[in-house]
Amino acid sequence: MNRGRLIAVVGPSGVGKDSVMAGLIAARPDMRLVRRTITRAADLGGEDYDAVTPDAFAEAARNGAFCVHWSAHGLSYGIPADVLRDVQTGTDCLANFSRSALAQASGIFPTLTVLNITASPATLARRLAGRGRETEAEIAARLAQADKCLPSGLNVVTIANDGALEDTIAQALDALQPARA
Numbered sequence: 001m002n003r004g005r006l007i008a009v010v011g012p013s014g015v016g017k018d019s020v021m022a023g024l025i026a027a028r029p030d031m032r033l034v035r036r037t038i039t040r041a042a043d044l045g046g047e048d049y050d051a052v053t054p055d056a057f058a059e060a061a062r063n064g065a066f067c068v069h070w071s072a073h074g075l076s077y078g079i080p081a082d083v084l085r086d087v088q089t090g091t092d093c094l095a096n097f098s099r100s101a102l103a104q105a106s107g108i109f110p111t112l113t114v115l116n117i118t119a120s121p122a123t124l125a126r127r128l129a130g131r132g133r134e135t136e137a138e139i140a141a142r143l144a145q146a147d148k149c150l151p152s153g154l155n156v157v158t159i160a161n162d163g164a165l166e167d168t169i170a171q172a173l174d175a176l177q178p179a180r181a
């Protein structure tokens with residue numbers, strides 16, 4: 001079977017995951033940019049997501065709407081179930097992911113590829129404040145979780161995003177080639 005990859009983009013809050021993903025999709029429109037379901041108020045920016053209530057999320061999860069879901073920052077996040085079908089039929093799918101959900105995802109997606117974005121603590125703090133989506137307390141809580149480890153044994157590409165976004169995107173595009181094993 002001509003399998004695609006689930007490309008899970010991970011890294012601390014404010015590191016630039018959504019920004020890098022936007023650049024990747026602009027250069028590789030053949031990939032699917034996964035639209036997540038999140039129990040976050042609508043229209044807060046940063047990414048296009050399906051905003052739902054906690055009750056609606058729980059019901060969707062019970063009904064099998066997600067292939068992977070997790071909780072973080074007091075929110076629930078779900079990856080639509082049809083991503084599994086797309087990957088199995090050859091489409092590379094790009095998703096903003098939790099480091100804590102990678103072990104779960106690797107059991108479902110044998111072609112899981114992890115794009116691990118890093119930046120210094122000072123860069124993270126500056127970017128989160130500049131983004132303006134979270135309160136100061138929420139930003140502090142996110143910065144406290146910046147150093148989470150990745151599970152061992154995964155296919156991981158690590159790229160620093162302290163410099164120009166264009167450079168990071170170019171490195172990521174290069175690292176994600178070839179598209180097929």
Ligand SMILES: Nc1ncnc2c1ncn2[C@@H]1O[C@H](COP(=O)(O)OP(=O)(O)O)[C@@H](O)[C@H]1O
Pocket residue numbers: 011012013014015016017018019020046127128130131161162163164165166168
């Ligand atoms: N290389 C970069 N240089 C400068 N600003 C950046 C860079 N990458 C991302 N940003 C900015 O940092 C903020 C956080 O980026 P975002 O993509 O939302 O991160 P994440 O999804 O990892 O939380 C945004 O305001 C974004 O425009």
Ligand SMILES: O=P(O)(O)OC[C@H]1O[C@H](OP(=O)(O)OP(=O)(O)O)[C@H](O)[C@@H]1O
Pocket residue numbers: 010011012013014017046072073077096097098099100101142145148
């Ligand atoms: O387990 P972790 O790797 O710490 O990730 C926890 C959550 O943080 C990010 O969410 P979100 O996009 O809401 O936040 P961010 O933009 O501030 O990273 C990421 O997509 C996960 O859902």
